[in-house]
Amino acid sequence: MKRLFSCILLAALTACTSIPNYKVDSQTHRATAYNERVRFIVIHYTAGGDESSIRALTGPHVSTHYLITSRGEEPIYKLLPEAKRGWHAGISEFQGRTNLNDSSVGVEIVNPGYRVEGEERRFYPYTEDQILKVVHLLRDLSSRYKIDPTRIVGHSDIAPDRKHDPGPYFPWKRLYKRYGIGAWYDEATYSRHLNQEEYEALTVEEVQDLFRSYGYPMRVDGEWSEYNKKVVRAFQMHFRPAIYDGEMDLETYAIIRALNDKYVK
Structure with a gap:
């Protein structure tokens, strides 16, 4: 009985013991070894109109950090804080990283995507206002997070077996040449590798490894x-x-080789 009483008393005393209100000091000592969650920027089209895109991206199933509508007078909409993990990339891989929702900011552009005519996909272009808004956004994001230019990618780059966005009308070359955004190859290096003998001397595995080295899955x-x-x-x-038939050819080889020469250390 004494033992039971002692146990009850100890439990009561423990329960009543208050925890001091300790101060958390975030100024005296600061760590320098860290990095940001955001390492990639992923560009998408919504495959829908303005209202349907807004409903989908504010619903329970998918989300993105930024939305650019088709209406030029509207602002860029920030739907999610960049520190939060959006649901926009899905099953994905680039440069050895998987599940890119964990490490990316998603940018959705309202665009119907494509229509099917026979066996062909006919993609829709973007408006000038949309492209300029993308430029504004990418300049800011890439500067703040120090994004490597090769890590500004399209959804199809990171999920090529199931996605096509942002499609062939997204002006990657213009973004690089005019605004210094993203990655592009040097023409002189491309021309040097536009060599049939050089291309044919490589095995299929060696060509495939060029894509893998750059980042493609x-x-x-x-x-x-x-x-x-x-x-x-x-x-x-x-x-x-201009030609995206999925067939490996000399020109495609020269481009991926030039990109490796420029960006892969």
């Missing part, structure tokens, strides 16, 4: 499977939008 297996062709197609839509 290419399977280095010596086969141009349907999946690997989709990777090539995504690359072509980004860097050679």
Whole structure:
């Protein structure tokens, strides 16, 4: 009985013990070894109109950090704090990182995407206002987070087997040439590698490894499977939008080789 009483008394005393209101000092000592959550910027089209896009992106299933509508007079809408993890990338991979929702800011542009005519996909262009808003946003984000230019990507770059956005009308070359945004190859290096003998001397695996080294989720297996062709197609839509048939050719080789020479250490 005494033992039971002692246990009850100890429990009561423990429960009544208050925890001091300790001060948290965030100024005296500061860590210097850290990095930001945001390492990528992913560009999307919404595949819908303004109102349907707003409803979808403020609903329970998908989200993005920024939305640019088709209405030129409207502002850029910030739907989610950049510190929060948006649901826009889905199953994804680039430069060895997977699940890019964890490490990216999503930018959605209202655009219908494409229509199907026979066996062809016909993509829709963007408005000038939309592109200028993208420029404004990317300048700010890439500066604040010190984003590597190769990490400003499209949804199709990180999920080539299931996505096409932002499509071949997104002006990656213009963004680089006119505004210094993103990655692009040097023409002189491209011309040097536009060499049939050089290209044919490489094995399929060596060519595939160039895509992998740059960041694309290419399977280095010596086969141009349907999946690997989709990777090539995504690359072509980004860097050679005039022809994006998914077929590996000399020009595509010269571009990926020039990009590796410029950006891959």
